[in-house]
Amino acid sequence: MALSKEQIAQRIAKEVKDGYYVNLGIGIPTLVANFVRDDISVEFQSENGILGMGPFPFEGEEDPDLINAGKQTITALPGASFFDSAMSFGMIRGQHVDLTILGAMEVSQNGDIANWKIPGKMVKGMGGAMDLVASAENIIVAMMHTNREGESKLLKECSLPLTGVKCVKKIVSNLAVLEIIDGKFHLLERAPGVSVEEIRKATEGDLVVKGDIIEMKF
């Protein structure tokens, strides 16, 4: 079975280590916060200007002056801080944020990522994604392995306008965990019940499979 969005988030949460400052993108990455172990200390950064982002407020306690980058109402945890957008991106470009988790429409085998524009069709803008991918040392992409037509989104070369070049190192898809090394996708783990052959079929880019590939457990 391919992973659900929640399971993708659950698997990514294992990459979040004690003491990390983490930036979560919109969509599946936002779910990661729900699965981070509660015996470690982690602070979530939202690029609109908060460190120490907490869960959604209780009904009736929402504050229009307190939102995340997805424009959702949130809360601030003890130890939180607010800052302006220039300082927020100073944190990001200055590599003070330890881990960035974001979604993608396409990733290429040399680590290029496209997630902001479908020419003539969908133009929403890049938001903070270009700053994040250009600066972060540690980027994990959460994505579906294929599109609705079943075509691979892990490609030799991206077909959509790029968000960043040679920046993605790790991908958690609904089928597998992969690492990008020397311009190739390396298969690390597979979703429960999904065969290496199925992953190979769903991957247009070069796939390296070495030894036994562990099956993820939930």
Add this chain to the structure above:
Amino acid sequence: MIKKTVADVREACEGIEDGMTFMLGGFGLCGIPENIISELVRRNIQNVTCISNNAGVDDFGLGLLLKKHQIKKMISSYVGENAEFERQMLSGEMDVELVPQGTLAQRCEAARSGIPAFYTPAGYGTEVAEGKETREFHGKMYVMEKAFEADFSFVKAWKGDEAGNLIFKGTARNFNPAMCGAGKITVAEVEELVPAGELDPNQIHIPGIFIQRIFQGEKYEKRIEQLTVRKRN
């Protein structure tokens, strides 16, 4: 004390003209200069260029100016919440420059600080870098980006005093501080305007030197874009 107070939003917007470039603070609908936007709509100012992270929603924020076709060009990082915006952009009625969010903030701050240009890694190798100077520092490639030039900066703060000192609240701070002093004239609207001396100088986020005009907004709707809550157990 140098007094920066003006009577109301009408006096605060004196001197604005068709074809000017404005910076407007806010992220989504959070921390936007609501009263000034209403005044820009009322004056039916035309052909303006707006520098703002987002473009509001169809019936609030900068969406109100869009609806009346007052905007010639938008400079933003993300415009996904506004259907009319997308329509005007794809049909070519409005010119749009999409800028990475951190670059947008830094181009404001650079303008405020007298830095004409700077290098950032954001957008290198993408269409954002096309036609721009690139350069290598310490083995990594960077793109040169220029400071904005704007006629007016319009910002919104939580509290302010007669001297123009500002304090922001929560994530309503966002782009507002970087825009203070970045345009030729900065106009600040605040929820609460107090006499000089009432704000603790230790708590001031933006000193009054960057502000030319300050007034207390008549009312604040402070609309929530995505209401997300959890149930009490």
